Amino acid sequence: MEISLLSTSIFAFLVVNAMLLSASVLVYAERRVSGFMQNRPGPNRVGPLGILQPFADVLKFVMKEDIQPAASNTFIHALAPVLMVVIAMSVASLIPFAEGVVLLDIDVGVLMVLALTSVTVYGITLGGWSSNSKYSLLGGLRSAAQMISYELSMGLAVISVVIIAGTMSLPGIVEDQASGWAVLGWNAFRNPVGCIIFIVTAFAETNRAPFDLPEAEQELVGGYHTEYSGMKFGMFFLAEYVNWFVASFIIVTLFFGGYLIPFQPLLLAAIPALDGSLLLTLLQFGSLMLKVAFFAFLFIWVRWTFPRFKYNQLMDLGWKKMLPIALANTVVIAIGVAIFRSIF
Amino acid sequence: MALASVTFFALALIAIASAVGVLIARSPIYSALSLVLNLLSVAGLYLTMNASFIGVIQILVYAGAIMVLVLFVIMLLNLDALPSPRSIGWGPILGFVLGIGLLAQLLYVMLTSFGISLEAAEPVTTAMAVENGSANTLGQILFTEYALHLQVAAILLLAATVGAVMLAQRRFA
Numbered sequence: 208m209e210i211s212l213l214s215t216s217i218f219a220f221l222v223v224n225a226m227l228l229s230a231s232v233l234v235y236a237e238r239r240v241s242g243f244m245q246n247r248p249g250p251n252r253v254g255p256l257g258i259l260q261p262f263a264d265v266l267k268f269v270m271k272e273d274i275q276p277a278a279s280n281t282f283i284h285a286l287a288p289v290l291m292v293v294i295a296m297s298v299a300s301l302i303p304f305a306e307g308v309v310l311l312d313i314d315v316g317v318l319m320v321l322a323l324t325s326v327t328v329y330g331i332t333l334g335g336w337s338s339n340s341k342y343s344l345l346g347g348l349r350s351a352a353q354m355i356s357y358e359l360s361m362g363l364a365v366i367s368v369v370i371i372a373g374t375m376s377l378p379g380i381v382e383d384q385a386s387g388w389a390v391l392g393w394n395a396f397r398n399p400v401g402c403i404i405f406i407v408t409a410f411a412e413t414n415r416a417p418f419d420l421p422e423a424e425q426e427l428v429g430g431y432h433t434e435y436s437g438m439k440f441g442m443f444f445l446a447e448y449v450n451w452f453v454a455s456f457i458i459v460t461l462f463f464g465g466y467l468i469p470f471q472p473l474l475l476a477a478i479p480a481l482d483g484s485l486l487l488t489l490l491q492f493g494s495l496m497l498k499v500a501f502f503a504f505l506f507i508w509v510r511w512t513f514p515r516f517k518y519n520q521l522m523d524l525g526w527k528k529m530l531p532i533a534l535a536n537t538v539v540i541a542i543g544v545a546i547f548r549s550i551f
Numbered sequence: 552m553a554l555a556s557v558t559f560f561a562l563a564l565i566a567i568a569s570a571v572g573v574l575i576a577r578s579p580i581y582s583a584l585s586l587v588l589n590l591l592s593v594a595g596l597y598l599t600m601n602a603s604f605i606g607v608i609q610i611l612v613y614a615g616a617i618m619v620l621v622l623f624v625i626m627l628l629n630l631d632a633l634p635s636p637r638s639i640g641w642g643p644i645l646g647f648v649l650g651i652g653l654l655a656q657l658l659y660v661m662l663t664s665f666g667i668s669l670e671a672a673e674p675v676t677t678a679m680a681v682e683n684g685s686a687n688t689l690g691q692i693l694f695t696e697y698a699l700h701l702q703v704a705a706i707l708l709l710a711a712t713v714g715a716v717m718l719a720q721r722r723f724a
Contacts, residue, residue: 318604323610325616329619332622332623348627358616
């Protein structure tokens with residue numbers, strides 16, 4: 208495999224910057240949409256319609272004093288937010304943005320996504336522990352317990368997708384969904400239970416409401432980042448938004464046809480000249496971004512629709528409901544695929 | 552090719568340094584974190600050797616699951632750092648160096664007298680490495696040739712899980 212170092216570096220640079228920018232777009236989107244859902248205007252003073260609000264936020268983070276608790280562990284306290292951002296960004300390298308446009312296509316891409324998200328827990332636990340504060344520690348512990356509990360169901364949902372696709376590479380999984388009429392080839396229709404399980408576990412893995420116990424304001428002040436201020440807090444904040452964005456990408460890639468345009472085979476049959484052209488690549492990228500935008504919106508929507516779980520409900524849901532359903536779904540999918548392959 | 556060697560040696564250096572760090576760190580947290588770094592760099596080595604499946608599983612299972620639990624226990628017990636070691640005399644250091652020298656000599660004699668070659672019988676090509684390291688090949692071998700071993704390992708793990716639940720519940724009667 209010949210990789211041109213320069214072109215890969217440029218591509219990686221673009222992806223990282225796109226992710227950084229996306230975080231600011233999401234911050235704006237979340238505050239605005241939350242405002243509309245609560246029947247208030249939301250931030251609308253900085254720039255036209257408040258578009259420059261995220262930049263003002265970042266400026267504020269940079270200008271703020273970096274306060275560190277006296278009894279904290281300096282090195283680990285500084286390491287934790289960096290870990291969070293680095294891991295959140297590195298998952299983005301595995302996402303196929305259009306046909307043939309992917310930074311890193313390895314044959315175990317899906318597993319790599321799971322592996323990287325499972326390492327995210329270090330950032331939160333280390334941040335919580337090193338602050339030497341009871342709120343931070345409780346937040347870190349809750350987060351770690353939650354992520355380990357939901358990782359199993361998430362892994363099983365991914366396995367059911369891998370069984371259908373017969374490959375673990377992310378572009379391979381997207382291409383596998385191209386077959387079938389219009390949008391019926393998408394895994395959301397072939398594997399609806401796995402799809403729902405994956406979306407729910409994605410909410411839990413990103414610590415978003417209704418699974419935001421690690422930073423439950425009413426109980427834990429700010430959770431694992433209570434003792435962080437200035438840009439260190441900004442990095443936790445950034446990592447959370449990037450995680451949310453990347454999770455939307457992974458949901459779309461695994462279950463909603465990734466970069467595939469709905470009715471793509473019909474479109475190609477109608478206009479054969481489009482095949483392999485730059486326009487098709489752009490259309491695919493646009494289609495991917497539209498789907499991702501919907502799921503990014505879904506995260507906000509759910510946040511203001513469902514109340515937060517209690518801790519025992521969270522564990523109940525994870526271990527006694529999601530895990531058995533995910534296991535059963537995997538077995539059913541495996542049997543279904545075996546029967547399907549033996550008939551056709 | 553040069554880039555591959557550079558990454559290999561960088562990762563190997565990190566792996567060795569972090570392994571030493573596990574042993575000499577006085578604080579259990581730093582020791583555990585060094586072990587995480589070690590596991591990650593070894594996973595990186597697997598990836599550079601085209602064994603991507605094993606590399607990813609290494610991160611997923613060891614770094615992502617097992618070490619998190621270890622770290623958890625250390626944090627909850629809030630173990631203090633060990634006191635700094637007493638200064639070591641020249642005797643143990645001299646003994647260590649001599650021991651390493653003797654080991655190297657013994658290994659050399661064994662290699663030459665039994666005619667063991669460190670080179671592979673046939674040169675390994677990249678295509679072969681990719682083929683052997685893929686999840687497909689591993690799965691085929693595990694579920695056909697080593698199916699019995701797999702089942703035995705699975706039962707062993709099941710017994711351990713049931714045992715853990717039993718111990719946690721503390722109902723022995």
